[in-house]
Amino acid sequence: MGQIVVSGLIFGCVYGLAALGLVLIFRTTGLVNFAHGEMAMVSSFVAFSLLTNFELPYYGAFLAAIAFSAFFGIAVFWVLIRHVSQASHLNQLVMTLGVFLAIHGAAGLIWGHTPTSFPKAVEGKSFSIAGVFITPNEIFVLVITFLLSMILFVLFRYTRVGLAMRASSQDLVAARLMGINVNAVFLATWAAGSVLGGIAGLLTAPFTFLGVSMMFNVLIMAFAAAVLAGFMSLPGAVIGGLMIGVFGNLVSYYWAPEMALVCTFALIVAVLYIRPQGIFGDAPTMKKV
């Protein structure tokens, strides 16, 4: 039982990190990014290429892949998403769906459809803490999730950039009138969101093998986590991710692995039926009729 909860927490960290990126982008730009997982997948493949073709050490490849994620996020926003920022939500959603399909297809052509193994961040044998086995890599996942969510929380709450992000998310016109460079804020948001996704991808790859479809499940669970949290709360996204991870792992152990997804979504529908704004969401307000 303890073992299952702990390994659920590890998966939950990855879901939480991906959800954090989704929520960050949604809060600031009002857009649900379906291409989040595929962008992360591309970053992981970049890291893999750097590791195998250029024989960089792991941390070099890790950092380079993160830099690439930031650049990739900025490029996707600037070339495509920027132009639909005033469009309807449905058009935005289908736009990111189109990006998802295009990246998925292109990645399949470039890197093929056979999954390969990907090195762990920290090698080492598992050891036991209070009867629960854990590997150094899993501890690394836990620590990095905790650190990143803390950094993001502080950034969002206490810095000028964070203030600008919050202002842009509340009212674009007013933010612009207050002298905030909204485009720069959006670029920063997409870079940060994409980096969070990229890290989630780099952490996922050792568990699931590196492949073009590896991030789909993570994306779905990150959506679930984000919705559970109300799509607005940053700490909520991480907590939601942890909850989904543990819940899914318990279901797949005690019932069937295939039912984890079904039960997770049943849970979400049940939660949303009681609280349509999610667990951590604020009470819904109507601005416009």
Place this chain on the structure above:
Amino acid sequence: MKKVFDRRWFVSLLVLVLLAFPFLVGQSSYFMGLVVTMAIYAIAAMSLNLLTGYGGQVSIGQGGFLMMGTYSTGVLSTTFGLPIWLALPSAGVIAALVSLVIGLPAVRLKGHFLAVATLGFGLSIPEIALNWKSVTGGYSGLPLMRPEWASDDLTFFYVILMLTFLVTWVLMNIANSRLGRAFLAIRDSEIAAAATGINVAGYKTVMFMISAFFTGLAGGLYAYWIQYISPNDFTIMASFFLLAMIVVGGLASIWGAILGAVLFTGIPHFSDAYVGVTNLVIGLAVVLVILFRPAGLVSLGEFFQRRKQRPSGETPVEKVPGQDFEEADNA
């Protein structure tokens, strides 16, 4: 008046070509199958457009209803021995009843929450189909026999074609009826709709049920055409493609849905040389259409028509259907 005339001509021509189609391609079962797939996706896309384009309720799980349709017809027909004329509508009714699972919470859910809830539905149905082996046959799927009189492809091609025409006609009438106008009102503003006496919760539920009924029916038709039900037929990708079809074709437009369905079913025919190419081409098509034709491809027709009417160089004001979509959720 002239415009109506034009459209009638166009529709008659389309119907004639479709009726003559099997003979134009020498009754090749591949090309007939292609048109059947287009027809089935057109029904599903029109139903989704009623829900999303007219009603403003995003669903990323319509593939789930298609799959419900295939399995319902399979089980009803093979296990319980129901005749086709009973099995098909029953499949629709089952899908409609299941849609209540999504439709009832949907009355309270909005925007992205609804999108993710329906996404979960679209993902869950294939998993349930794989796991509920005693009924669905798991990975091996279910066999399904067409009735004696429709056993050859040519006859059944016409059956599907006729049903597609019928469903198109019914959906067009729903869209232009009191029901359709209520859906539009709900899409534009739920509060205003409620204030004018529209039962928002009731209409939303009805919207989901109608959409699921016809989608289930389409799934049943597909099952009868292929004569085999597999858990891989309508995965989450089908749900994605359906949503892309209506946005690329044109929201709140029956013709838009048909256009999108034909386009996205046609693309794989040309790009199936390698697995990834289809996704790449469809993804790029979606991105380009949304960037340059945000109101969908049907707006091209209106664009040209308006050009013809006003040669004076006036800039036509383009109406974007669904532009006000969910604006209230932005709060």
